[in-house]
Amino acid sequence: xxxxxxxxxxPDTTTKIKFAAGNTSIETAGIQWVINPWDELSLTRALExxxxxxxxxxxxxxxxxxxxxxxxxxxKALAIGADDAIRVNAVSSDAWFVAAQIAEVVKKExxxxxxxxxxxxxxxxxxxxxxxxxxxxxxxxxAVSGIKVENGQPVMVRExxxxxxxxxxxxxxxxxxxxGIAKEPRIAAMRGIMMARSKSIKLVEPSTIEPLxxxxxxEKPAPRAACKFIDAENxxxxxxxxxNEAKVI
Amino acid sequence: MSVLVxxxxxxxxxxxxxxxxxxxxxxxxxxxNTTVTAVSIGKVDESELIKLGNYGANKIxxxxxxxxxxxxxxxxxxxxxxxxxxxxxxxxxxSNNNTGKAIAPRLSVRLKAGVGSGVSRLPLSLNPFTVYKRxxxxxxxxxxxxxxxxxxxxxxxxxxxxxxxxxxxTIEHHDPAFEGSSxxxxxxxxxxxSGRILLTDADIVVxxxxxxxxxxxxxxxxxxxxxxxxxxxxxxxxxxxxxxPHEEHTGQTGKxxxxxxxxxxxxxxxxxxxxxxxxxxxxxxxxxxxxxPIFEAAQYGIVGDAMKVLPKLVEAVKEIxx
Numbered sequence: 001x002x003x004x005x006x007x008x009x010x011p012d013t014t015t016k017i018k019f020a021a022g023n024t025s026i027e028t029a030g031i032q033w034v035i036n037p038w039d040e041l042s043l044t045r046a047l048e049x050x051x052x053x054x055x056x057x058x059x060x061x062x063x064x065x066x067x068x069x070x071x072x073x074x075x076k077a078l079a080i081g082a083d084d085a086i087r088v089n090a091v092s093s094d095a096w097f098v099a100a101q102i103a104e105v106v107k108k109e110x111x112x113x114x115x116x117x118x119x120x121x122x123x124x125x126x127x128x129x130x131x132x133x134x135x136x137x138x139x140x141x142x143a144v145s146g147i148k149v150e151n152g153q154p155v156m157v158r159e160x161x162x163x164x165x166x167x168x169x170x171x172x173x174x175x176x177x178x179x180g181i182a183k184e185p186r187i188a189a190m191r192g193i194m195m196a197r198s199k200s201i202k203l204v205e206p207s208t209i210e211p212l213x214x215x216x217x218x219e220k221p222a223p224r225a226a227c228k229f230i231d232a233e234n235x236x237x238x239x240x241x242x243x244n245e246a247k248v249i
Numbered sequence: 250m251s252v253l254v255x256x257x258x259x260x261x262x263x264x265x266x267x268x269x270x271x272x273x274x275x276x277x278x279x280x281x282n283t284t285v286t287a288v289s290i291g292k293v294d295e296s297e298l299i300k301l302g303n304y305g306a307n308k309i310x311x312x313x314x315x316x317x318x319x320x321x322x323x324x325x326x327x328x329x330x331x332x333x334x335x336x337x338x339x340x341x342x343x344s345n346n347n348t349g350k351a352i353a354p355r356l357s358v359r360l361k362a363g364v365g366s367g368v369s370r371l372p373l374s375l376n377p378f379t380v381y382k383r384x385x386x387x388x389x390x391x392x393x394x395x396x397x398x399x400x401x402x403x404x405x406x407x408x409x410x411x412x413x414x415x416x417x418x419t420i421e422h423h424d425p426a427f428e429g430s431s432x433x434x435x436x437x438x439x440x441x442x443s444g445r446i447l448l449t450d451a452d453i454v455v456x457x458x459x460x461x462x463x464x465x466x467x468x469x470x471x472x473x474x475x476x477x478x479x480x481x482x483x484x485x486x487x488x489x490x491x492x493x494p495h496e497e498h499t500g501q502t503g504k505x506x507x508x509x510x511x512x513x514x515x516x517x518x519x520x521x522x523x524x525x526x527x528x529x530x531x532x533x534x535x536x537x538x539x540x541x542p543i544f545e546a547a548q549y550g551i552v553g554d555a556m557k558v559l560p561k562l563v564e565a566v567k568e569i570x571x
Contacts, residue, residue, distance in 0.1 A: 017389045124383055128354070130355050130357075142347060161347070179498060220388075227548060228548065239562075
């Protein structure tokens, strides 16, 4: 069984976002780029599954749609333990574009299990994974917080409103994963970093795909009013403000 | 032409989320000068369906097919796609909850419709069709232009006020064309939480962080939540430590919530935590460090040790509830 993990290259989650070019793009100077947190958890879980020989998983490949500047992030995924990587050499323009490029690659190279993070911390779209599955016409399970392989069959925990379901689908399929899938992201060890240098990143030229959406402007969230401090000895005043000023209790 | 809205039900009942969606769809339909069609999948009584009319739905299409008891995103997308085409929908509204995230992208590919996900306001303009959406985990908002004829918008939960129009709707029953064998998702088991207010539904949330010091210190926080009819939540370190279940983790990689009131107890307010709660209408912070970033996000603050402040707050709430 072969796993494909889709990874997005995003600003470190503590980045102070600044805009450039008349608020039409993000100022990238000084940004630390990292593997999207949900993708990092997917990769960790994929490697845990592969570590268990009984799962029958032979390889874990990562795929990224982006320019050469994303290679350090891909190398990091290889250092964490992915066997190899594919980079579609294009500047990603929207979710449709990225999903279609990945689907084109999957059509040529067979994968049994495709893992995608439920969203990326930059565009917060939550759409790429579902789109890949529909482009390929294969099942998808979303909001997956646990996955294992039993007798060659994926068994997943799907989060639903107010509970969980234990779900299975036939191979090949896309699992769109969220928090809980792995306890903590795996960290690259020195040996992994050394080994990553000799692992291959296969370069794929993009297919011609027109994006469907475009971000034309960014704005900052509206600033909040200054905090009103209430004496710790007088919580009744807080309740009065919540009742009469904010009107929320 | 219509604005189509998918209204999920929970054991045959709608909830506030469903009415928010219909209210939003009604707002969009007014901009486009068209009508609202609500689609319901599952066994929902007519007395329940008709409620959607009160929020502006003109027509309700009810699909009740036993094969659709399980959420199979592939089949759900095909059913919604068939209805969208039949109804000549130009805008499709879906919740940005787990179900919506499962269906919307598949529907997008079927209809070649651009998606604006996590929108929190009515479209900024119709030509070009521009929506306002959260990006960078709430640190920036984008004006996103959708270039396709059909647009799919997923609405952020608790971001749009429900309004009653007093309207009435017609109900149609629809039998979708799909093969039973196309349902590939098999649900082996369901584990439901019962009796607790769902975090994503709650109007008030009481949340604890590392400042709570130990999992044994949670009872007064839970008591406060019970008194206020609130759900309980926690920060990431707390769920990582296993002090609270991961379902309670709010923040960038956990749940993104937007309650009317969020009470953060012993939470310093790291960027990643604020990403999950910054859309709350009011934030109250209780923290011993007066320089903690949570106070920059909060409207009301108490500087003090959580374990000392919480019991007093509980007593004060009991006093006003008398």
